[in-house]
Amino acid sequence: MLQFSKYQGLGNDFLMVDGRSAGDDDTLGFTPERVQRLCDRRFGIGADGVILALPPRQDGELRMRIFNADGSEPEMCGNGIRCLARFLADSDGDQSGRRWQIETLAGRIVPELQADGTICVDMGAPFLQPETVPTTLPLGESGIPQGSLEAAGQSFAVGAAGMGNPHVVIPVADLAAVDLETWGAALEVHASFPAKTNVHFVQVLDRGHLVMKVWERGAGPTLACGTGACATLVVCHRLGLADRQARMDLPGGPLEILWDEASGHILMTGPAEAVFDAVVAPQLWEGEPEGAVEAVEPRASATAAPSAASAPSGDAVDCAVACVNGCIRPEACPSAEARARVEALLNSSSLDDLVALATNSLEARTRARFERDTGLSG
Numbered sequence: 332m333l334q335f336s337k338y339q340g341l342g343n344d345f346l347m348v349d350g351r352s353a354g355d356d357d358t359l360g361f362t363p364e365r366v367q368r369l370c371d372r373r374f375g376i377g378a379d380g381v382i383l384a385l386p387p388r389q390d391g392e393l394r395m396r397i398f399n400a401d402g403s404e405p406e407m408c409g410n411g412i413r414c415l416a417r418f419l420a421d422s423d424g425d426q427s428g429r430r431w432q433i434e435t436l437a438g439r440i441v442p443e444l445q446a447d448g449t450i451c452v453d454m455g456a457p458f459l460q461p462e463t464v465p466t467t468l469p470l471g472e473s474g475i476p477q478g479s480l481e482a483a484g485q486s487f488a489v490g491a492a493g494m495g496n497p498h499v500v501i502p503v504a505d506l507a508a509v510d511l512e513t514w515g516a517a518l519e520v521h522a523s524f525p526a527k528t529n530v531h532f533v534q535v536l537d538r539g540h541l542v543m544k545v546w547e548r549g550a551g552p553t554l555a556c557g558t559g560a561c562a563t564l565v566v567c568h569r570l571g572l573a574d575r576q577a578r579m580d581l582p583g584g585p586l587e588i589l590w591d592e593a594s595g596h597i598l599m600t601g602p603a604e605a606v607f608d609a610v611v612a613p614q615l616w617e618g619e620p621e622g623a624v625e626a627v628e629p630r631a632s633a634t635a636a637p638s639a640a641s642a643p644s645g646d647a648v649d650c651a652v653a654c655v656n657g658c659i660r661p662e663a664c665p666s667a668e669a670r671a672r673v674e675a676l677l678n679s680s681s682l683d684d685l686v687a688l689a690t691n692s693l694e695a696r697t698r699a700r701f702e703r704d705t706g707l708s709g
Contacts, residue, residue, distance in 0.1 A: 333360075333616060337378065337606040338418055340410035342554030342583030344606065346370070346381045347418040351393055359383055360616075363402025368618050370400035375615060379550050382411050384419065391434035393419075399549030407437035407495040409557015409599055413450040416442035417603035437495020451600040454558070457565045457590075458493030466491045466499075467523045473569040483510075483517035490566035494597075496548070497528040498562035502572060506534040506542055515546025531559045535572045542580045554583030561597045564588045 336347045346369060350359045361381060370378045383396040397411050398404055416431055427446040432439060442452040458464055461476040468491055471477035476491040480499075491499050499518055503509060509532045518530045530546040543563055545556040560579040567573035568590060576589040586601040 333611040334608070335376075335611060336418055336421075336608045337376065338414035338603055339606055340413045340555060340557070340583075340601060340603040341581055341586070343408075343410035343414075343556065344378050345397075345411055345414050346376060346378045347414065348381065348383050349418075349422060350383050350385050353385060357385065357396075359385075361398065363398070364618065365616065366398045366402045367400065368615065369611070376609075376611075379547070379553055380408065380411060382408075382415050382418075384415060387434050389434055390432075391439060392432040394434040395440075397435075399547070401549045403549040404436075405496050405549060407435050407440065407558055409452065409454065409494070409559070409561060410555050410601070410603070411557075412440055412442055412452055413557060413599075413601060413603040416444060416450045416452070417448075417605070420444050421605060435495065445600070449600055449602050451598060452557070454494060454561050454597040454599055456595040457562065457597060458495070459565075459569075461491075464491050464493040464497045465525055466497065466528070467525070473571075475566055475569045477570075478523075480518065480521055480523060482521055483513050485514060487514075487518070489518075490570060491524075491528070492562040492565045494558035494562050496558055497524055497526055498531060498559055498566075499524065499528045500531045500533060500563045500566040502567065502570065503532050503534055506532060506544055509544055511544050511546055511552055515544075515552065519546060519548055529556060529559050529562075531556070531563045533563050533567060535567060538572070538574045539577045540580070541567060541573060541577055545581060555581040555586070555601075557586065557599050557601065560586045560588050561590075561599055564590060565597070 333348070338345055338347055348359055348361075350356065353359060361383070366381050369375045369381065379400055381398045385394045385396060387394050395412060395415055396404065397408050412433060412435070415433070419425065419431060420429060425444060427444050430441055430443045432441060438455060440452060440454065442450050445451055459470075459475050461468055461470055464476055466476050468476035468478045468489070471490070473490070477489060480487045480489050487501050489499050489501050491497065499521075501518075511532065514532075515530045519527050521528070527548045529548045532544045534542045536542060541563065543560065545553050545559055547553045547556055547559070560581065564573060564575075564577055564579060567577075568575055575592060576587075579586045579588050584602070586599060589598045589600075590596075591598060
Protein backbone atom coordinates (compact mmCIF):
# COMPACT_ATOMS: atom_id res chain seq x y z
CA MET A 332 0.00 0.00 0.00
CA LEU A 333 1.37 3.40 -0.98
CA GLN A 334 1.65 5.77 1.95
CA PHE A 335 1.45 9.48 1.25
CA SER A 336 0.87 12.78 3.00
CA LYS A 337 -1.09 15.75 1.73
CA TYR A 338 0.34 19.22 2.30
CA GLN A 339 -0.78 22.66 1.19
CA GLY A 340 0.90 26.03 0.86
CA LEU A 341 -1.61 28.87 0.54
CA GLY A 342 -4.11 26.38 -0.87
CA ASN A 343 -1.70 25.00 -3.48
CA ASP A 344 -1.90 21.33 -2.47
CA PHE A 345 0.33 18.34 -3.13
CA LEU A 346 0.58 14.63 -2.44
CA MET A 347 3.97 13.96 -0.84
CA VAL A 348 5.74 10.59 -1.12
CA ASP A 349 9.01 9.76 0.66
CA GLY A 350 11.25 7.77 -1.66
CA ARG A 351 14.61 8.75 -0.19
CA SER A 352 15.47 5.09 0.36
CA ALA A 353 14.18 3.96 -3.04
CA GLY A 354 17.60 3.51 -4.62
CA ASP A 355 17.52 3.82 -8.40
CA ASP A 356 13.71 3.81 -8.63
CA ASP A 357 13.13 7.22 -10.21
CA THR A 358 9.32 7.12 -10.45
CA LEU A 359 8.14 5.03 -7.45
CA GLY A 360 5.61 3.58 -9.87
CA PHE A 361 4.05 6.94 -10.78
CA THR A 362 2.96 7.37 -14.39
CA PRO A 363 1.16 10.37 -15.95
CA GLU A 364 -2.07 8.39 -15.91
CA ARG A 365 -1.70 7.52 -12.22
CA VAL A 366 -0.88 11.12 -11.34
CA GLN A 367 -4.00 12.31 -13.17
CA ARG A 368 -6.14 9.74 -11.37
CA LEU A 369 -4.79 10.54 -7.90
CA CYS A 370 -5.06 14.32 -8.39
CA ASP A 371 -8.65 14.17 -9.66
CA ARG A 372 -10.75 16.13 -7.14
CA ARG A 373 -13.92 14.13 -7.77
CA PHE A 374 -12.77 10.56 -8.31
CA GLY A 375 -9.32 10.64 -6.68
CA ILE A 376 -7.62 12.25 -3.71
CA GLY A 377 -7.49 15.73 -5.18
CA ALA A 378 -4.33 17.82 -5.54
CA ASP A 379 -2.49 20.28 -7.75
CA GLY A 380 0.36 17.82 -8.09
CA VAL A 381 2.49 14.98 -6.72
CA ILE A 382 5.94 15.49 -5.19
CA LEU A 383 8.51 12.72 -4.74
CA ALA A 384 11.46 12.99 -2.33
CA LEU A 385 14.23 10.92 -3.95
CA PRO A 386 17.93 10.17 -3.37
CA PRO A 387 20.29 12.83 -4.78
CA ARG A 388 22.07 12.41 -8.10
CA GLN A 389 24.77 15.01 -7.51
CA ASP A 390 25.99 16.48 -4.22
CA GLY A 391 22.65 17.61 -2.79
CA GLU A 392 20.91 16.11 0.21
CA LEU A 393 17.94 14.84 -1.78
CA ARG A 394 16.18 15.35 -5.08
CA MET A 395 12.65 16.61 -5.77
CA ARG A 396 10.49 15.44 -8.65
CA ILE A 397 7.15 17.15 -9.09
CA PHE A 398 4.28 16.22 -11.39
CA ASN A 399 1.43 18.55 -12.27
CA ALA A 400 -2.15 17.36 -12.02
CA ASP A 401 -2.13 16.62 -15.77
CA GLY A 402 0.89 14.31 -15.38
CA SER A 403 3.44 16.72 -16.86
CA GLU A 404 6.70 17.43 -15.01
CA PRO A 405 7.62 21.08 -14.38
CA GLU A 406 11.10 22.24 -13.51
CA MET A 407 10.24 23.71 -10.11
CA CYS A 408 7.42 24.85 -7.84
CA GLY A 409 7.89 27.37 -5.05
CA ASN A 410 4.88 26.32 -3.01
CA GLY A 411 5.74 22.70 -3.67
CA ILE A 412 9.28 22.95 -2.33
CA ARG A 413 8.00 24.71 0.81
CA CYS A 414 5.58 21.82 1.30
CA LEU A 415 8.40 19.35 0.71
CA ALA A 416 10.58 21.06 3.33
CA ARG A 417 7.79 20.97 5.91
CA PHE A 418 7.07 17.33 5.02
CA LEU A 419 10.73 16.45 5.58
CA ALA A 420 10.80 18.33 8.88
CA ASP A 421 7.68 16.54 10.06
CA SER A 422 9.02 13.16 8.95
CA ASP A 423 12.44 13.56 10.55
CA GLY A 424 11.58 15.69 13.60
CA ASP A 425 13.66 18.67 12.47
CA GLN A 426 13.58 21.97 14.34
CA SER A 427 13.82 25.60 13.20
CA GLY A 428 17.04 26.49 11.45
CA ARG A 429 17.13 23.23 9.48
CA ARG A 430 18.16 23.79 5.85
CA TRP A 431 17.94 21.32 2.98
CA GLN A 432 20.05 21.19 -0.18
CA ILE A 433 17.44 20.02 -2.69
CA GLU A 434 18.21 19.12 -6.29
CA THR A 435 15.53 20.13 -8.81
CA LEU A 436 15.32 20.42 -12.58
CA ALA A 437 15.82 24.16 -12.01
CA GLY A 438 19.04 23.60 -10.06
CA ARG A 439 19.86 23.55 -6.34
CA ILE A 440 17.17 25.12 -4.13
CA VAL A 441 17.68 25.71 -0.39
CA PRO A 442 14.64 26.01 1.91
CA GLU A 443 14.98 26.72 5.64
CA LEU A 444 12.49 26.04 8.45
CA GLN A 445 11.73 29.21 10.42
CA ALA A 446 10.89 29.49 14.13
CA ASP A 447 7.24 30.32 13.35
CA GLY A 448 6.85 27.24 11.16
CA THR A 449 7.03 29.08 7.85
CA ILE A 450 9.60 28.18 5.21
CA CYS A 451 12.09 30.66 3.74
CA VAL A 452 13.41 29.49 0.39
CA ASP A 453 16.49 30.79 -1.39
CA MET A 454 15.14 30.53 -4.94
CA GLY A 455 18.39 31.62 -6.59
CA ALA A 456 18.65 34.35 -9.21
CA PRO A 457 15.92 34.89 -11.81
CA PHE A 458 16.53 34.19 -15.51
CA LEU A 459 16.05 37.36 -17.52
CA GLN A 460 17.55 36.59 -20.92
CA PRO A 461 14.87 35.49 -23.41
CA GLU A 462 16.54 32.19 -24.27
CA THR A 463 16.79 31.22 -20.59
CA VAL A 464 13.10 31.81 -19.79
CA PRO A 465 12.53 30.52 -22.56
CA THR A 466 10.61 32.99 -24.72
CA THR A 467 10.84 34.61 -28.13
CA LEU A 468 9.92 37.98 -26.62
CA PRO A 469 12.75 40.47 -27.20
CA LEU A 470 14.83 41.88 -24.35
CA GLY A 471 13.30 45.26 -23.54
CA GLU A 472 14.64 48.51 -22.14
CA SER A 473 13.74 47.35 -18.63
CA GLY A 474 16.18 44.45 -18.85
CA ILE A 475 13.51 41.76 -19.13
CA PRO A 476 11.83 40.07 -22.09
CA GLN A 477 8.79 42.19 -22.84
CA GLY A 478 6.36 43.17 -25.55
CA SER A 479 2.76 42.91 -26.68
CA LEU A 480 0.97 39.60 -27.17
CA GLU A 481 -2.31 38.83 -28.92
CA ALA A 482 -4.40 36.06 -27.37
CA ALA A 483 -8.11 35.26 -27.06
CA GLY A 484 -8.96 38.37 -29.07
CA GLN A 485 -7.12 40.63 -26.63
CA SER A 486 -3.82 42.52 -26.67
CA PHE A 487 -1.63 42.22 -23.56
CA ALA A 488 1.42 44.25 -22.56
CA VAL A 489 3.60 41.64 -20.85
CA GLY A 490 6.93 41.03 -19.20
CA ALA A 491 8.57 37.65 -18.67
CA ALA A 492 11.04 36.06 -16.28
CA GLY A 493 12.27 32.57 -15.54
CA MET A 494 12.58 30.89 -12.15
CA GLY A 495 13.78 27.62 -13.61
CA ASN A 496 10.32 27.55 -15.17
CA PRO A 497 8.76 30.18 -17.48
CA HIS A 498 6.46 32.99 -16.33
CA VAL A 499 4.62 35.77 -18.14
CA VAL A 500 3.39 38.70 -16.04
CA ILE A 501 0.61 41.10 -17.05
CA PRO A 502 0.09 44.24 -14.91
CA VAL A 503 -3.58 45.31 -14.88
CA ALA A 504 -5.52 48.21 -13.39
CA ASP A 505 -8.38 46.04 -12.10
CA LEU A 506 -7.69 42.43 -11.17
CA ALA A 507 -11.40 41.73 -10.70
CA ALA A 508 -11.98 42.33 -14.41
CA VAL A 509 -9.51 39.62 -15.50
CA ASP A 510 -11.05 36.64 -17.35
CA LEU A 511 -8.54 34.17 -15.98
CA GLU A 512 -10.11 31.05 -17.47
CA THR A 513 -10.03 32.45 -21.00
CA TRP A 514 -6.92 34.60 -20.98
CA GLY A 515 -4.80 32.30 -18.81
CA ALA A 516 -5.52 29.28 -20.99
CA ALA A 517 -4.73 31.20 -24.18
CA LEU A 518 -1.48 32.73 -22.91
CA GLU A 519 -0.20 29.44 -21.44
CA VAL A 520 0.15 27.98 -24.95
CA HIS A 521 1.14 31.18 -26.77
CA ALA A 522 3.73 30.63 -29.50
CA SER A 523 6.07 33.09 -27.77
CA PHE A 524 6.69 30.44 -25.08
CA PRO A 525 8.04 27.24 -26.64
CA ALA A 526 7.82 25.34 -23.33
CA LYS A 527 4.41 26.89 -22.51
CA THR A 528 4.26 29.27 -19.56
CA ASN A 529 2.72 30.10 -16.22
CA VAL A 530 0.51 33.18 -16.42
CA HIS A 531 0.14 35.90 -13.75
CA PHE A 532 -2.09 38.95 -13.72
CA VAL A 533 -1.03 41.51 -11.10
CA GLN A 534 -2.50 44.70 -9.68
CA VAL A 535 -0.12 47.04 -7.84
CA LEU A 536 -1.72 48.49 -4.70
CA ASP A 537 1.52 50.23 -3.76
CA ARG A 538 5.22 49.58 -4.31
CA GLY A 539 5.36 47.12 -1.43
CA HIS A 540 1.98 45.44 -1.87
CA LEU A 541 0.82 43.56 -4.98
CA VAL A 542 -2.20 41.35 -5.66
CA MET A 543 -2.10 38.44 -8.13
CA LYS A 544 -4.17 35.88 -9.98
CA VAL A 545 -2.45 32.67 -11.08
CA TRP A 546 -2.83 30.35 -14.04
CA GLU A 547 -0.32 27.50 -13.66
CA ARG A 548 1.07 25.64 -16.63
CA GLY A 549 -0.37 22.13 -16.56
CA ALA A 550 -2.76 22.85 -13.66
CA GLY A 551 -4.93 25.85 -14.58
CA PRO A 552 -6.17 28.30 -11.93
CA THR A 553 -4.51 27.72 -8.57
CA LEU A 554 -4.64 29.52 -5.26
CA ALA A 555 -0.90 30.24 -5.21
CA CYS A 556 2.34 29.91 -7.15
CA GLY A 557 5.61 30.55 -5.34
CA THR A 558 7.85 30.80 -8.39
CA GLY A 559 5.15 32.98 -9.98
CA ALA A 560 5.17 35.39 -7.05
CA CYS A 561 8.96 35.67 -7.38
CA ALA A 562 8.81 36.24 -11.13
CA THR A 563 6.01 38.79 -10.71
CA LEU A 564 8.02 40.84 -8.24
CA VAL A 565 11.03 40.79 -10.56
CA VAL A 566 9.01 41.94 -13.57
CA CYS A 567 7.16 44.63 -11.63
CA HIS A 568 10.42 45.93 -10.11
CA ARG A 569 12.12 46.08 -13.49
CA LEU A 570 9.08 47.92 -14.90
CA GLY A 571 9.36 50.49 -12.09
CA LEU A 572 6.12 49.41 -10.41
CA ALA A 573 7.42 47.79 -7.20
CA ASP A 574 10.31 47.80 -4.73
CA ARG A 575 12.71 44.88 -4.31
CA GLN A 576 10.67 43.60 -1.36
CA ALA A 577 6.91 43.28 -1.32
CA ARG A 578 3.96 41.42 0.05
CA MET A 579 2.37 39.39 -2.74
CA ASP A 580 -1.29 38.60 -2.09
CA LEU A 581 -2.44 35.46 -3.90
CA PRO A 582 -5.93 33.91 -3.74
CA GLY A 583 -4.69 31.48 -1.08
CA GLY A 584 -2.90 34.07 1.06
CA PRO A 585 0.24 36.24 1.19
CA LEU A 586 3.90 35.54 0.43
CA GLU A 587 6.83 37.77 1.35
CA ILE A 588 9.26 38.13 -1.55
CA LEU A 589 12.68 39.79 -1.37
CA TRP A 590 14.98 40.24 -4.37
CA ASP A 591 18.26 40.68 -2.55
CA GLU A 592 20.40 43.29 -4.28
CA ALA A 593 23.72 42.02 -2.95
CA SER A 594 23.38 38.38 -3.99
CA GLY A 595 20.85 38.75 -6.78
CA HIS A 596 18.92 35.86 -5.22
CA ILE A 597 15.21 35.85 -4.45
CA LEU A 598 14.03 34.86 -0.97
CA MET A 599 10.46 33.60 -0.66
CA THR A 600 8.85 33.17 2.77
CA GLY A 601 5.47 31.59 3.35
CA PRO A 602 3.53 28.82 5.06
CA ALA A 603 3.30 25.11 4.38
CA GLU A 604 0.98 22.91 6.40
CA ALA A 605 0.11 19.24 6.74
CA VAL A 606 -3.43 18.26 5.79
CA PHE A 607 -3.50 14.50 6.39
CA ASP A 608 -1.56 11.24 6.13
CA ALA A 609 -3.12 8.22 4.41
CA VAL A 610 -2.65 5.19 2.18
CA VAL A 611 -3.84 4.83 -1.41
CA ALA A 612 -6.52 2.22 -2.02
CA PRO A 613 -5.19 -0.46 -4.44
CA GLN A 614 -8.05 0.06 -6.90
CA LEU A 615 -7.30 3.80 -7.13
CA TRP A 616 -3.60 3.11 -7.71
CA GLU A 617 -4.19 0.45 -10.37
CA GLY A 618 -7.18 2.01 -12.16
CA GLU A 619 -8.48 0.43 -15.35
CA PRO A 620 -5.87 -1.73 -17.13
CA GLU A 621 -7.14 -0.76 -20.60
CA GLY A 622 -6.72 2.93 -19.85
CA ALA A 623 -3.24 2.39 -18.47
CA VAL A 624 -2.15 0.48 -21.57
CA GLU A 625 -3.46 3.22 -23.85
CA ALA A 626 -1.68 5.88 -21.80
CA VAL A 627 1.76 4.23 -21.80
CA GLU A 628 1.73 2.37 -25.13
CA PRO A 629 0.40 4.97 -27.60
CA ARG A 630 2.16 3.42 -30.61
CA ALA A 631 0.90 -0.14 -30.03
CA SER A 632 -2.46 -1.81 -29.98
CA ALA A 633 -4.32 -1.16 -26.73
CA THR A 634 -4.85 -4.89 -26.30
CA ALA A 635 -1.37 -6.04 -27.27
CA ALA A 636 0.86 -7.04 -24.36
CA PRO A 637 4.56 -6.08 -24.63
CA SER A 638 6.74 -8.98 -25.68
CA ALA A 639 10.16 -10.00 -24.42
CA ALA A 640 11.57 -9.04 -27.80
CA SER A 641 10.43 -5.46 -27.29
CA ALA A 642 11.99 -5.15 -23.85
CA PRO A 643 14.68 -2.50 -23.42
CA SER A 644 18.23 -3.80 -23.43
CA GLY A 645 20.28 -4.03 -20.24
CA ASP A 646 18.62 -3.29 -16.89
CA ALA A 647 16.89 -0.05 -17.91
CA VAL A 648 13.33 -1.29 -17.46
CA ASP A 649 10.67 0.95 -15.94
CA CYS A 650 8.39 -1.80 -14.68
CA ALA A 651 5.56 0.64 -14.00
CA VAL A 652 5.45 1.48 -17.72
CA ALA A 653 6.82 -1.47 -19.65
CA CYS A 654 5.24 -4.26 -17.63
CA VAL A 655 1.63 -3.11 -17.27
CA ASN A 656 0.43 -6.38 -18.82
CA GLY A 657 2.95 -8.58 -17.05
CA CYS A 658 6.69 -8.99 -16.59
CA ILE A 659 8.53 -8.69 -19.94
CA ARG A 660 11.80 -10.07 -18.61
CA PRO A 661 10.95 -12.85 -16.13
CA GLU A 662 14.39 -14.44 -16.52
CA ALA A 663 16.12 -11.28 -15.20
CA CYS A 664 13.47 -9.06 -13.68
CA PRO A 665 15.08 -5.92 -12.16
CA SER A 666 12.31 -5.59 -9.57
CA ALA A 667 12.09 -9.30 -8.65
CA GLU A 668 13.76 -8.86 -5.26
CA ALA A 669 11.47 -5.99 -4.25
CA ARG A 670 8.39 -7.88 -5.44
CA ALA A 671 9.51 -10.98 -3.54
CA ARG A 672 9.75 -8.96 -0.31
CA VAL A 673 6.28 -7.53 -0.87
CA GLU A 674 4.86 -10.97 -1.64
CA ALA A 675 6.44 -12.42 1.50
CA LEU A 676 4.94 -9.64 3.60
CA LEU A 677 1.51 -10.17 2.06
CA ASN A 678 1.67 -13.95 2.51
CA SER A 679 2.70 -13.67 6.14
CA SER A 680 0.21 -10.97 7.11
CA SER A 681 -3.55 -10.78 7.30
CA LEU A 682 -5.44 -7.80 5.93
CA ASP A 683 -5.97 -6.62 9.52
CA ASP A 684 -2.21 -6.83 10.10
CA LEU A 685 -1.48 -4.72 7.01
CA VAL A 686 -4.06 -2.10 7.94
CA ALA A 687 -2.67 -1.97 11.49
CA LEU A 688 0.88 -1.57 10.13
CA ALA A 689 -0.11 1.40 7.97
CA THR A 690 -2.25 2.92 10.72
CA ASN A 691 0.49 2.66 13.35
CA SER A 692 3.00 4.29 11.02
CA LEU A 693 0.67 7.18 10.23
CA GLU A 694 -0.31 7.63 13.90
CA ALA A 695 3.34 7.76 14.94
CA ARG A 696 4.11 10.38 12.31
CA THR A 697 1.10 12.52 13.26
CA ARG A 698 1.94 12.26 16.97
CA ALA A 699 5.57 13.29 16.35
CA ARG A 700 4.42 16.33 14.36
CA PHE A 701 1.97 17.35 17.09
CA GLU A 702 4.58 16.98 19.85
CA ARG A 703 7.11 19.02 17.89
CA ASP A 704 4.68 21.87 17.16
CA THR A 705 3.33 22.02 20.71
CA GLY A 706 6.66 21.47 22.50
CA LEU A 707 5.39 18.38 24.32
CA SER A 708 8.30 16.15 23.29
CA GLY A 709 10.76 17.90 25.62
